[in-house]
């Protein structure tokens with residue numbers, strides 16, 4: 001990871017090649033007990049086991065994961081021809097996370113294994129023979145990567161195979177399909193289990209498409225094991241991507257489970273393929289479903305048990321509609337299935353309220369002591385969907401972002417309420433104001449509002465989400481002085497908050513998967529709020545950004561040249577950037593049965 005970060009940094013800031021590691025804020029070799037890959041670049045010819053990794057990692061350009069899909073279509077048994085120049089691995093991407101885990105595993109085994117390592121003749125990697133595409137192999141799974149795939153080895157070889165739908169301790173049959181030369185590992189398809197791991201119990205699997213559809217990875221595992229694995233994903237994210245020495249990272253807390261482990265997803269987006277040129281109208285209903293793990297043609301999937309009943313019914317209804325309407329379509333499309341709730345309070349006399357007007361009679365009915373929820377499925381991207389979290393109501397553009405596991409949002413927002421304010425300490429100014437950066441339709445601005453007498457400010461780049469956020473504030477009886485929303489890039493936020501006292505301000509960040517950009521982090525460090533709660537569906541970019549906030553060096557490692565100039569000027573002018581300590585880190589399982597985890601990191605400004 002550091003090798004990637006350093007290269008991109010040096011590329012962007014050519015005049016900074018004489019900066020020392022210390023100035024860059026990297027961990028020192030001694031803090032991790034091992035030399036780092038970027039150091040090994042200079043020691044390529046040495047006996048250092050990391051030098052080999054560096055040679056594999058450093059010079060070659062990299063491919064994006066999506067190129068593998070193109071390769072698959074060319075036929076598994078033919079050698080892959082590369083037409084395009086390889087593109088760099090995207091930061092925080094699936095591929096970068098996988099490569100980091102593979103490097104860590106290779107490094108660990110090169111330090112500890114007695115197994116003899118083959119000597120890199122033609123057709124062999126340094127770790128053992130590599131197979132032609134299509135070769136069937138038997139491998140033993142040694143670890144699960146942070147992408148949810150098994151990392152496996154053949155007997156007598158240290159070569160790593162990435163095999164989905166497997167768990168540590170499994171011996172499985174697999175088919176090699178893509179050798180990744182620059183990182184010396186091979187992607188393989190899962191074929192069958194030869195000897196199951198004690199962790200595996202296939203009777204737990206609830207979907208007949210498991211291990212074919214690419215959506216879920218963990219259905220064969222007990223739920224407590226899934227939570228343990230997800231905690232480990234968070235641990236590894238901070239170890240591999242924060243660039244912080246271990247003493248700065250507190251022990252990662254247990255992952256909080258989802259109240260529902262199936263029937264939880266309030267949004268699905270199945271799709272169907274069309275004519276390649278989009279000209280020939282369909283002669284029969286196309287397969288409607290999801291992308292398979294192998295191949296690119298959409299699988300026909302009639303049901304998805306991780307979705308809520310309303311969304312599952314929506315899938316059935318859409319498939320029935322397509323049965324009649326396929327001939328109108330020439331192009332492929334994505335279908336939106338988003339749960340929508342109409343809540344009807346029960347009268348105090350205990351009578352059942354009448355069926356609400358406009359709600360279809362076959363809506364899914366969920367009765368509680370106080371109300372009846374009627375659940376339907378919205379398929380119009382521009383339609384409005386409504387969700388409840390405790391007594392809060394949220395309306396959204398059905399096609400825009402909203403968290404898609406409603407069952408966990410009550411405990412999750414309660415956890416944020418319990419942690420967004422620091423424990424009261426003598427003499428400290430109480431926090432009065434909340435900034436909710438990347439607010440969407442106001443999830444945190446609204447659910448946390450009661451804690452902030454000075455008001456809450458939400459900012460999001462999507463004008464539609466901000467429009468809904470304003471509506472949601474009204475629907476939840478919050479005035480404009482209690483909840484204010486700005487539609488803009490998050491980095492513009494700091495222009496609007498100059499009047500706020502950072503000592504009295506907490507910030508919640510919930511950026512998209514790619515994390516925060518440098519400009520935002522730099523401005524955040526200059527604004528220096530007392531407390532930050534960083535929420536993310538990508539714990540790897542979260543760990544990277546938290547590392548920046550803890551070191552207080554936004555702009556140094558990944559700054560674009562212009563930002564670097566600005567930052568140097570600011571540093572010369574003596575403008576200060578804050579730094580933070582991490583109070584706690586923990587995962588929430590928003591995505592049961594999959595390898596994904598939502599991370600929450602709570603940070604306090606270090607007052608020196």
Ligand SMILES: C[S@@+](CC[C@H](N)C(=O)[O-])C[C@H]1O[C@@H](n2cnc3c(N)ncnc32)[C@H](O)[C@@H]1O
Pocket residue numbers: 401402403437438439440441442443444459460461462465488489490491510511512513537
């Ligand atoms: C993971 S969602 C979180 C939304 C909200 N906190 C929630 O939980 O419902 C990320 C949000 O960031 C917004 N976003 C993406 N890039 C942004 C940017 N540069 N500035 C502000 N908002 C951005 C998206 O529109 C999206 O609503």
